[in-house]
Amino acid sequence: MNRPAPRVSVVVCADESTPFDGLTAALDSVLRDGDVHDVLVVVDRAPRLRDHLRHRYDDLVVVDNTRTPGLAGSRDTGIESARGDVVAFLDADCVAHAGWARALAAPFDQVDVIAVVGRTEATWSGAAASALPDDLLWAVDCTPRSRPDGLVGLDDVAGATVAFRRWDLLQVGGLASGVDVRDAVPRGAEFVELCLRLAADEPEARVVSTSSARVSRTVRPGETSRRSVVGAAVDRGVAQIALRRAVGGDGDADTDRRVTAGRLALGAWRTLLRRRRGATVLAAGSIGLVAGRVLGLVRGTRIGLPVDQLEPLRSATVRH
Numbered sequence: 033m034n035r036p037a038p039r040v041s042v043v044v045c046a047d048e049s050t051p052f053d054g055l056t057a058a059l060d061s062v063l064r065d066g067d068v069h070d071v072l073v074v075v076d077r078a079p080r081l082r083d084h085l086r087h088r089y090d091d092l093v094v095v096d097n098t099r100t101p102g103l104a105g106s107r108d109t110g111i112e113s114a115r116g117d118v119v120a121f122l123d124a125d126c127v128a129h130a131g132w133a134r135a136l137a138a139p140f141d142q143v144d145v146i147a148v149v150g151r152t153e154a155t156w157s158g159a160a161a162s163a164l165p166d167d168l169l170w171a172v173d174c175t176p177r178s179r180p181d182g183l184v185g186l187d188d189v190a191g192a193t194v195a196f197r198r199w200d201l202l203q204v205g206g207l208a209s210g211v212d213v214r215d216a217v218p219r220g221a222e223f224v225e226l227c228l229r230l231a232a233d234e235p236e237a238r239v240v241s242t243s244s245a246r247v248s249r250t251v252r253p254g255e256t257s258r259r260s261v262v263g264a265a266v267d268r269g270v271a272q273i274a275l276r277r278a279v280g281g282d283g284d285a286d287t288d289r290r291v292t293a294g295r296l297a298l299g300a301w302r303t304l305l306r307r308r309r310g311a312t313v314l315a316a317g318s319i320g321l322v323a324g325r326v327l328g329l330v331r332g333t334r335i336g337l338p339v340d341q342l343e344p345l346r347s348a349t350v351r352h
Contacts, residue, residue, distance in 0.1 A: 034274060037134070038118045038140055040116050040117075040133040040137050041124070041198065042071045042118055042121075042122070042133065043057055043066075043072050043107060043111070043120070044073050044121075045058060045074045045075075045076065045106035045351075046073060046081060047076040047081075047106075047109065051224065053096065053166070054124060054250070055073075056088070058124050058127055058128070058266055059073065061129075062132075063092065065131070066131045067133040068129070070093060070116060070272050071093070072095060072113050073093070073095070073111045074095055074110045075095070075097065075100060075106075075334075076096075079096075090247065091185045095110075099210060100210060103191075105209040107206065107207045107209070108210075108345060111207075112345050113207065117196060117198060118136070118140060118197040119195060119196055119197075119198045119201060120133055120136050120137075120193070120195070121193070123184065123193070123213030123249070124249075125249055125250060126247040126249045127195065127247060127248045127249075132247060135150070135244035136194075136195040136285055139242060140195075142212070142238075144236045145191045145237075145240055146196070146230040146239060147195065147196050147223070147227055147240060148240055149193065149196065149239065149241040149242075150192075150194065150243075150246060150247060151246045152190070152192040152193055152248075152251075152274045153174065154172060154249060156251055157250050157253070163230065164256055164310065164313065164315070165299060166178055166345055167295060167296055168261060168296070168310075168314060170177055171255075171261045171265060171268075172256065173191075175304070179241065180241075181242055183221050183238055183239070183260065186227050186228070186275055187221070187271055187291070188239075189223040189227055190223065192247060193245060193247045194290060202347060204226070204229040204230055204339055204342075205229070205344060207226060208222075209343075212252045218267065218328070220267045220268070222277070223239075224271060224275060225335045225337060226333060228275075229337065229339055232339075241345075244291070250254075258274075258313055258316045261313055261316055261320065262316050262319065262320035263269065264320070265317045265320025265324060266314075266320045266323050266327065268321060269324020269326075269328060269330075270328040270331075273329055273332050274335040277333075284302070285331055292321070293318040293322045294316050294318075296315070297314070297315065298313045300314035301343060302316065304312070
């Protein structure tokens with residue numbers, strides 16, 4: 033007997049800095065998807081934007097962030113307000129392709145899957161048209177073309193397109209927006225920390241990726257600058273050290289083999305020999321990754337929050 037397909041709730045978060053055209057493009061792409069149960073926009077301290085969205089759309093739910101200001105609080109508000117079996121997060125600057133929601137939900141038929149990551153494809157604009165080497169696409173929140181489907185390491189869990197079972201999120205306290213997480217969650221590692229809590233009582237827990245769940249993200253010119261790439265690499269280096277400490281030893285070695293300073297440096301050398309563009313930014317990314325790892329070691333950075341210290345999430349605070 034076939035199980036019914038899980039109902040998917042889509043959560044998109046926005047604030048006053050969110051470009052309105054990009055936000056509406058993201059929402060329109062999701063609303064065209066017949067596999068979505070409900071769509072929620074969580075607005076963080078931007079009443080004019082909230083009212084504008086409510087006036088423009090009558091087929092989605094617009095709510096205020098009722099938790100801690102910021103993205104984590106908005107996402108937790110979305111979890112509380114959702115009605116589906118699966119909660120899919122979509123960044124406000126991404127456009128979902130046809131079948132995105134269904135593809136994200138499908139792997140949850142396997143009980144050991146705790147999170148599903150989709151594929152974020154880069155759309156280049158303006159001066160960013162020169163693009164980045166494949167090994168650095170993660171620095172602009174996009175998916176390297178070389179990443180295969182299937183099992184992925186925890187530091188590949190990104191927020192642009194990722195889904196979880198809603199019941200699991202309620203059980204572990206969501207994104208931990210009710211506590212001070214500055215010292216427990218390195219920047220950009222909020223979903224990594226969440227996965228660690230989800231996996232705490234599930235030794236066989238897996239995070240998987242699927243290229244069938246595709247979204248497009250427009251990369252702005254400033255994001256491909258060496259300064260921006262180095263900043264992203266430093267953050268990733270810190271998170272890698274914190275994750276290694278959390279899981280012990282080389283517990284996430286598969287991920288480290290994919291994104292390492294050595295690999296980026298080798299890519300820079302090969303690119304230089306082939307007289308292709310990108311050698312300088314690859315070298316900069318390599319240096320940033322090393323700097324982040326050193327910074328993480330010096331600070332003793334760790335990832336991990338005890339569930340019993342988190343503020344519980346409430347179920348379905350809105351009716352729709």
